[in-house]
Amino acid sequence: MNIKRSLPALLPLVLTATFFANGAAESATPKQSPVNVTPNAIRFDPHAPKLDVSYGHSALELKYVRKDAGQADGCTTRDHEETEEAEVEPGSGHVTVAGTRYDLVQFHFHTPSEHRFGGRNTPLEMHLVHRSAEGKLLVVGVPLVAGSHSVVDDVLATLSPECGAPVDIEPIDLNRLLPSGHHTLHYTGSLTTAPFTEGVEWYLTREQHVSAATIARFKGLFTAGNARATQPLNGRTFVDVPRI
Secondary structure: OOOOOOHHHHHHHHHHOOOOOOOOOOOOOOOOOOOEEOHHHEEOOOOOOOEEEEEOEEEEEEEEEOOOOOOOOOOOOOOOOOEEEEEEOOOOEEEEEOOEEEEEEEEEEEOOOOOEEOOEOOOEEEEEEEEEOOOOEEEEEEEEEEOOOOHHHHHOOOOOOOOOOOEEEEEEEHHHHOOOOOEEEEEEEEOOOOOOOEEEEEEEOOOEEEOHHHHHHHHHHOOOOOOOOOOOOOOOOEEEEEEO
């Protein structure tokens, strides 16, 4: 099997191949993110809880997240953990899994994609970060590829400068951040920036489109990239989970 496939090619494999819920056991530690998605690590569990998405509209505040504020040249250098982050209005969106609600807090971007798909990166990746009342984290990862205009272009039309003022963005339909396909791949991992806390629930979607101009604009800000290297899977698997 050729593992050099994009996520849209990987997901249909779940629907046609035979994978069992009692597949390979997951390793206890470490469970770090990001990882490389391969077809032989995808399984189907008919009892896996669905990802129930309930998004509305929200105005956004796009800000530059700094990691080098204590450095004299911090305003002109790019730390690999820095990014552009869009804060959403409280209560504007949430997801529910197995009865637990996770509220959307913010979403941010990496270049190239932090997750790899069959050994390949996409130009950008968007992370929608959700938090439960108990403080547990759930992240929806969306690989971004060059294509037609999407709402992501509107979000990244004007980037917030490091050491500059945030950019206010008119309300958007948060549902339009997600691709049309409703299959996701779920695994348990970690934050991809320090302190790399584990226990984060990850749901990787199909690809979403963004214009080539937006990709170039973001890459122009982070010329050396702002993505963490992929981490060992250590026996973990990806479960195909429908998004409703």
